[in-house]
Amino acid sequence: MKIPAEIKIVALVVGTCAFYTYVGQLVPQKEVQPPAEVLISSDITTEEMIAIGEEIAQGKGLCLTCHTVGESGALRFPDLAGIGSSCTTRIPDKSGLEYLAQSLYEPDIYIVPGFNPGMPNIARPPIGLTNDEMLCVIAWLQSMGSEATVTLETRHSYNTDAPEAE
Amino acid sequence: MNRKLQILVALFGIAAFMAVALKVLMVLQASEFKSPVAAVDTVETPRDQALTELAEDRAAREQAKPYVDEEYRQAPVFGSRVVVWVLAQLHLLFAAFVLAVPIFAMIIEAVGYFTGDKKYDKLAYEFTKLMATAFSLTATFGAFLTFALIALYPKFTTYLMHVFSPTFLPYVLLFFFEALFFYSYYYGWGKFHPLVHLGLGFMLNVVGTAIMFIANGWLTFMMSPAGVADSGAVINAWEALMNFTWMPINIHRVIANVAYGGSVAGAYAAWKFLGAKTDEERAHYDWMGYIGMFVAISAFLPLPFAGYYLAREIYAFNQALGIMMMGGAFSWLFIIQAVLIGCLFLAANFYLWLGMGRIEGTLPFQKLIKWLLIAIAVCFAIWATPRSLISTPAEVRGMGGSTHPILGALGFMAAKNTAVNIMILTTYVSFMLYRRTGKRPIVKWAKWGNIAQFTLFALASAVVIFLGVVSYFVDAATRIRLSVPQVLAVLAAMGAMTIIDIFLLRGAEKTGKIHWGKLPPISQYVLIFIAVTFTWLMGLMGYLRSGLRMHWHVYGVIRDNSVDAFTPTLGFATQVVSVTVLIFFVLIAFVFWISGLSSKEDWQPRSSAVEP
Numbered sequence: 001m002k003i004p005a006e007i008k009i010v011a012l013v014v015g016t017c018a019f020y021t022y023v024g025q026l027v028p029q030k031e032v033q034p035p036a037e038v039l040i041s042s043d044i045t046t047e048e049m050i051a052i053g054e055e056i057a058q059g060k061g062l063c064l065t066c067h068t069v070g071e072s073g074a075l076r077f078p079d080l081a082g083i084g085s086s087c088t089t090r091i092p093d094k095s096g097l098e099y100l101a102q103s104l105y106e107p108d109i110y111i112v113p114g115f116n117p118g119m120p121n122i123a124r125p126p127i128g129l130t131n132d133e134m135l136c137v138i139a140w141l142q143s144m145g146s147e148a149t150v151t152l153e154t155r156h157s158y159n160t161d162a163p164e165a166e
Numbered sequence: 167m168n169r170k171l172q173i174l175v176a177l178f179g180i181a182a183f184m185a186v187a188l189k190v191l192m193v194l195q196a197s198e199f200k201s202p203v204a205a206v207d208t209v210e211t212p213r214d215q216a217l218t219e220l221a222e223d224r225a226a227r228e229q230a231k232p233y234v235d236e237e238y239r240q241a242p243v244f245g246s247r248v249v250v251w252v253l254a255q256l257h258l259l260f261a262a263f264v265l266a267v268p269i270f271a272m273i274i275e276a277v278g279y280f281t282g283d284k285k286y287d288k289l290a291y292e293f294t295k296l297m298a299t300a301f302s303l304t305a306t307f308g309a310f311l312t313f314a315l316i317a318l319y320p321k322f323t324t325y326l327m328h329v330f331s332p333t334f335l336p337y338v339l340l341f342f343f344e345a346l347f348f349y350s351y352y353y354g355w356g357k358f359h360p361l362v363h364l365g366l367g368f369m370l371n372v373v374g375t376a377i378m379f380i381a382n383g384w385l386t387f388m389m390s391p392a393g394v395a396d397s398g399a400v401i402n403a404w405e406a407l408m409n410f411t412w413m414p415i416n417i418h419r420v421i422a423n424v425a426y427g428g429s430v431a432g433a434y435a436a437w438k439f440l441g442a443k444t445d446e447e448r449a450h451y452d453w454m455g456y457i458g459m460f461v462a463i464s465a466f467l468p469l470p471f472a473g474y475y476l477a478r479e480i481y482a483f484n485q486a487l488g489i490m491m492m493g494g495a496f497s498w499l500f501i502i503q504a505v506l507i508g509c510l511f512l513a514a515n516f517y518l519w520l521g522m523g524r525i526e527g528t529l530p531f532q533k534l535i536k537w538l539l540i541a542i543a544v545c546f547a548i549w550a551t552p553r554s555l556i557s558t559p560a561e562v563r564g565m566g567g568s569t570h571p572i573l574g575a576l577g578f579m580a581a582k583n584t585a586v587n588i589m590i591l592t593t594y595v596s597f598m599l600y601r602r603t604g605k606r607p608i609v610k611w612a613k614w615g616n617i618a619q620f621t622l623f624a625l626a627s628a629v630v631i632f633l634g635v636v637s638y639f640v641d642a643a644t645r646i647r648l649s650v651p652q653v654l655a656v657l658a659a660m661g662a663m664t665i666i667d668i669f670l671l672r673g674a675e676k677t678g679k680i681h682w683g684k685l686p687p688i689s690q691y692v693l694i695f696i697a698v699t700f701t702w703l704m705g706l707m708g709y710l711r712s713g714l715r716m717h718w719h720v721y722g723v724i725r726d727n728s729v730d731a732f733t734p735t736l737g738f739a740t741q742v743v744s745v746t747v748l749i750f751f752v753l754i755a756f757v758f759w760i761s762g763l764s765s766k767e768d769w770q771p772r773s774s775a776v777e778p
Binding site for chain 1: 502726731744
C-alpha cells in the first residue's frame with residue numbers, strides 16, 4: 001500500500017519536533033529559582049558570616065557563575081582560591097580588607113593583570129547586594145587562604161556612612 | 167398573484183404578527199401577578215428572611231470593595247507564562263514570515279524584470295500570495311498577545327507602555343502604511359509599470375522593517391535596559407528604544423527572517439510538488455523549492471556572524487548576562503542549538519547533492535560533495551558533543567552545585583567556533599559545486615581560477631583550524647580575540663571565491679540541460695524538514711533571548727514577582743517550543759491551502775439531471 005504524501009508530511013513534522021524535544025530531555029534538567037533572600041541577624045559570628053557569604057556567592061551574588069575556586073589553566077576570570085592572602089599584596093599600601101571592598105564596590109578601578117575588565121558592580125542591580133551581605137562575602141573571601149576577620153561591625157571606605165548594624 | 171406581491175404580503179404578515187405579539191406581551195407585563203394558588207398573603211418564613219439578609223449583606227460587601235491594581239493574574243490550566251510565551255512565539259513566527267516574503271519577492275521580481283524572464287515574475291507573485299493570509303494571522307496574534315499581556319501581567323505591561331508610549335503612534339501609522347503598500351503591491355500585480363510596482367514592494371519592505379525595529383526596541387529594552395533610572399523611572403525614551411542590544415537584534419532578525427521565510431516558502435513548494443499531478447507542475451515547484459532553499463541558505467550562512475555580534479554586545483552590556491548565556495543555566499541550550507544547526511547544514515548539503523541529479527553532465531569533481539557531507543558530519547559531531555550528550559548524575563550535580571559548570575563548556579568554545587566556521591565554509595563550497603554543474607567555463611584562465619578558488623578554500627580552512635588549535639594554549643583574553651580572525655578568514659574567502667566565480671562562469675558553455683522536477687521525492691521531504699528545523703530553532707533561540715533575564719521582567723530594573731519567576735528546565739522549554747511549532751504548522755497548512763485555492767477550478771453544481 002502506498003502511504004499518501006500528506007500522512008508522510010504530518011509524520012515528518014511531528015517526528016522532527018519529537019526528536020528535538022527528545023534531545024531537550026537529554027541535557028541536564030535544572031530549574032533555577034529566583035535567589036532567596038538571605039536573612040542576616042545582627043549577632044552572627046564570623047563563622048556564620050563565612051557560610052552566608054558562600055551561599056551568596058553561589059546564589060544571589062552570581063560570583064561562581066564567573067569565578068572558580070581552585071582551578072588553574074587558561075581561565076577567563078581570576079580564580080578565587082587563596083584570595084584571602086593575595087588580597088593584601090595586590091595594591092601596595094592598601095589593606096586586604098580595603099582591596100576586597102574595592103573589588104566588589106568599584107571593580108573597574110584595579111584590573112587583575114592578565115584579565116579583562118568585566119566584573120559587575122555588585123552593589124547595584126541586577127545583583128544588588130546590601131552592605132551586610134557584602135561583609136559576609138568579604139568574610140568568605142578572606143577565609144580562602146587566610147583567617148576571616150570581619151564582623152558586621154567592620155567598617156571600610158564603602159560603608160562608613162552606613163548606620164551601625166543594630 | 168405575482169411574486170413581488172406575495173413577498174410583500176408575507177413581509178406585512180410577519181410585521182403584523184410581531185406587533186400583535188408585542189402588544190400581548192405588554193398587556194401581560196402590566197397586569198399584576200396573581201399566584202395560581204388561592205393563598206393571598208405570603209407568610210415570610212425565617213429561611214426567606216435569612217436569605218434576603220444574606221443577599222443584602224453580600225451586595226453591601228461587594229459595593230464596599232476597594233479597587234486594587236492587580237499585579238498578576240494567573241491564566242487557567244497552562245499558567246500565564248506559557249500562554250504569553252506561546253502567543254508571542256506564534257506572533258513572531260508569522261511576523262517573521264510576513265516580513266521576509268516581500269524581501270525576496272521583490273528581489274525575485276526585480277530579477278524577472280531585469281532579465282525579462284516572465285517565470286520569475288510569476289514566482290514572485292506566488293510567494294506574495296502566501297503572505298496575504300499570513301498577514302492577517304500576524305495581526306491577529308499580535309492583538310491576542312497584547313490582550314494576554316494586559317490581562318495576565320497588568321502591572322508590568324502598564325510599565326512598558328509607560329516607557330514606550332511615544333512609540334505607539336508611529337507604530338500604528340506604520341502599520342497603516344504597511345497595509346496600504348501590501349495591498350497595492352499584491353492587488354496591483356501587473357497593473358503598474360514594473361518599476362512603479364517594484365517601488366511599492368520597496369516601500370513595503372521599508373515600512374515592514376521599521377515596524378520590526380520599533381517592536382525590537384520594546385523587547386531588547388527588557389534584556390538590556392537603557393534610558394531609565396535604577397528605580398525604573400524614564401529618563402529618555404529614545405535611549406530606551408535604542409538600547410545596547412537593539413541594533414544587533416535588528417540585524418540578526420532581518421537576516422534570520424529571510425532565511426526563515428525562504429525555508430517556509432521552500433516547504434510550500436515541496437508540499438505542492440508532492441501533490442502535483444503533471445510533470446509541468448513538478449518542474450515548476452521543484453524550481454520554486456530550489457529558489458526558496460537558495461534564499462534560505464544564502465541568508466543562513468552569514469547568520470552565525472550576526473549571532474556572534476549579538477552575543478558580543480550582550481557581553482559588553484553585562485558580563486554576568488553573557489556568562490549566564492554561554493555558561494550557567496543556558497549553556498546546554500547551545501548544545502541543543504548545535505544539534506539543530508548541524509541538522510540544517512547536513513540537510514541543506516544533502517538537498518544540493520540530490521539536486522545534482524537533475525542536471526546533465528555532472529563533472530567528476532562534483533562527486534566531491536559526498537566528502538563535504540562527511541566533513542560536515544564530523545564538524546557537527548565536534549560541535550554537538552563537548553561532553554557526552556547523555557548526562558550523568560555527576561554532571562547534573564555539577565550543573566546545580568556550587569562549582570562552575572561553565573568553564574567546562576567555555577573551554578570548548580574554541581573547538582565549537584572552529585567547527586561552525588568549517589561547516590559554513592563547506593556548505594558554501596557545496597553551493598559552488600552545485601552552481602558549476604552542467605556548465606563549463608570558457609574563459610582562458612579557467613584553470614587558474616579553479617586553482618585560486620581551491621587555494622582560498624584550503625587557506626581559509628587552515629587558518630581556521632590553526633587558530634582553533636592555538637586557542638587551547640593561550641590565556642582567556644587572547645582566546646576570545648582569536649575568534650575574530652577566524653571569522654574574517656571565512657568571510658574573506660567566501661567573498662573572494664564568489665567574485666572569482668562570477669567572472670569565471672561568465673558566458674560559460676552549457677554542457678547539460680537542467681531537468682526541473684526530475685529528482686527523488688525524498689528531496690522534498692528534506693525541504694520540509696529544513697523548514698521545521700528552522701522554525702524550531704527560532705523557538706529555541708526565542709526562549710533563550712527571553713529566558714536569559716531569569717527572574718527579571720526588565721533586567722536589573724523590574725523584578726518578576728509572579729509565580730512564574732523561576733527559570734524552567736530545558737526539557738520543559740523544548741516541550742513548549744515543540745507545541746508552538748506544531749500549532750504553527752497547522753496554521754501554516756491552512757495558509758498554504760488558502761493560497762492554493764485560487765488556482766483550483768471553480769465550483770460547479772453537480773449535473774445530476776441527466777440529459778434525456
